[in-house]
Amino acid sequence: MAASYSSITQRERNPQPFFPNSATHADQCRFVCIYPAYINSKKTRAQGRRVGKAKAIDNPTVNEIRDILENAGLTIVTEPNRLYCREESREPQQRGRVRVQLKNADNTLIKDQFKTKDDVLFYLVEMIPKLKTRTGNQQQQQQQSQQGGGKGKKR
Secondary structure (H helix, E strand, O other), rough: OOOOOOOOOHHOOOOOOOOOOOOOOOOOHHHEEEEEHHOOOOOOOOOOOOOOOOOOOOOHHHHHHHHHHHHOOOOEEEOOOOOOOOOEEEOOOOEEEEEEEEEOOOEEEEEOOOOHHHHHHHHHHHHHHHHHHHHHHHHHHHHHHOOOOOOOOOO
């Protein structure tokens, strides 16, 4: 006869809480995780995009996210080898995540501008296109399209 587990609750089986009482907002386990897929315009909502398609960015990288958030004055931890669970591609360009500290140990906000994860995502969407690496690529693409860089028909 099979043993009945209905009398034992999850808490009794695993008494250790996910966030121990000693973990403060300054501990890395309490930082907010941001994956590039959250703001990637080439992803669908089912694939993990969390901002609107009109606001999203083409193929953001962990390095771009890191640069923007460091410049904003937030405490971050970059984890380059982490893979988003919904990511189908295991390419090195698609890997990585950034952990961001939003609150101090005493539960006060580090920056009033960033109250939630969504505030950070919308800030990233606004600032990444302004990076020099992004603006240089856009100018080159515009020049190529003006010159008629595509192959034409042979006559």
